[in-house]
Amino acid sequence: MTQTKQLALVIDLNVCVGCHACVTSCKQWNTSGSAGPLTDQNPYGADPTGTFFNRVQTYEVDTFPLTQTIHFPKSCLHCEDPPCVPVCPTGASYKRKEDGIVLVDYDKCIGCKYCAWACPYGARELDEERQVMTKCTLCVDRIYSTSLPEAERKPACVMACPTNARLFGDIKDAQSEVSQVIRERGGYALMPEHETRPANHYLPRAITEIIEAAKRDLA
Incomplete structure (x- = not known):
């Protein structure tokens, strides 16, 4: 499919601080919006589980004194060639022609998990209560809502991020903010070896002065 x-x-x-504001705002919006409810099972028990469209994973990399903590937000990447779509036996998983967003039709979904197995990024989750597969929708019910001011027609995670670590736009528009930062700062797609052509991109962490100083001391 050729997307315009x-x-x-x-x-x-470089500026994500792992605060999870994106996670909680996503949960709140999509629990009350058209994609919800995002259920929790036994939320206050010993083994709480729940459905999330967005998660932040935190890693420590390298060894002292070069140790760094990296916060890595992860959600559906809205691939241009999404492997989750052709494996769906009911056609519930689909990619929209008008904006490239990958969605799930809950009325058609049978919860077989084929899409989750096909996704190399672990972006799909089974809603245990409704028994349907769920994923990030880029807040499709929000970004086109005429009831919101135009400045707020962005995914909830973008609006909530306190460090502006999340940008939203059309990567096919060469003049858009997202396209410009990808070019200027070496934005990259996750795991390109899978040839899914993820639409979401990441901007790499810069080498900080502290790390540079530590490297000089070790030299």
């Missing part, structure tokens, strides 16, 4: 428009997120790993 492809909406996507660009996530700046």
Whole structure:
């Protein structure tokens, strides 16, 4: 499918602080919006589980004194060639022609998990209560809502991020903010070896002065 428009997120790993504001705002909006409810099972028990469209994973890399903590937000990447779509036996998983967003039709979904197995990014989750597969929708019910001011027609995670680590726009528009930062700052797609052409991109972490100083001391 040739897309003339492809909406996507660009996530700046250099300024993400792992605060999880994107996670909680996503949960809140989509629990009350058209994609919800995002259920929780036994939320206050010993083994709480729940459905999330967005998660932040935190890693420590390298060894002292070069140790760094990296916060890595992860959600559906809205691939231009999404492997989750052709494996769906009911056609519930589909990619929109008008904006490239990958969605799930809950009325058609049978919860077989084929899409989750096909996705190399682990972006799909089974809603245990409704028994349907769920994923990030880029807040499709929000970004086109005429009831919101135009400045607020962005995914909830983008609006909530306190460090502006999340940008949203059309990566097919060469003049868009997201396209410009991808070019200027070396934005990259996740795991390109899978040839899914993820729409979402990440901006790499910069080498900080502290790390540079530590490297000089070790030299």
